[in-house]
Amino acid sequence: MVQTAAVAPSLRDPLRNTDFWVLVAVQCVTNVCVWVFVVAVQWTLTVSGESSTVIASVQTALAIPFLLLALPMYVWGERGAGQMLMQARCLYLRVRRWPRP
Numbered sequence: 001m002v003q004t005a006a007v008a009p010s011l012r013d014p015l016r017n018t019d020f021w022v023l024v025a026v027q028c029v030t031n032v033c034v035w036v037f038v039v040a041v042q043w044t045l046t047v048s049g050e051s052s053t054v055i056a057s058v059q060t061a062l063a064i065p066f067l068l069l070a071l072p073m074y075v076w077g078e079r080g081a082g083q084m085l086m087q088a089r090c091l092y093l094r095v096r097r098w099p100r101p
Contacts, residue, residue, distance in 0.1 A: 038062060 014020045038058055045055045077085060 034062070 041058050042055050045058070
């Protein structure tokens with residue numbers, strides 16, 4: 001009987017996955033689009049003569065929905081709701097694929 005040695009995971013393993021590359025590409029495009037949007041809004045406010053406080057608050061106003069929605073959901077998922085969310089997802093997939101007459 002031949003035993004094979006277990007290969008230690010490498011830091012480059014995710015780079016071999018195409019789904020990872022798609023995720024990275026989408027994230028980069030999203031970040032560039034948000035950056036362009038912020039610059040466009042700040043430029044428009046500067047041209048219209050708004051105060052520097054209003055112009056500086058654009059970045060904060062854009063980050064507020066992420067702080068109010070994404071951060072609490074992350075904490076909720078990490079504190080034990082992750083198991084419940086996974087079970088709900090599995091139940092949904094099971095019901096969705098249920099044989100229909």
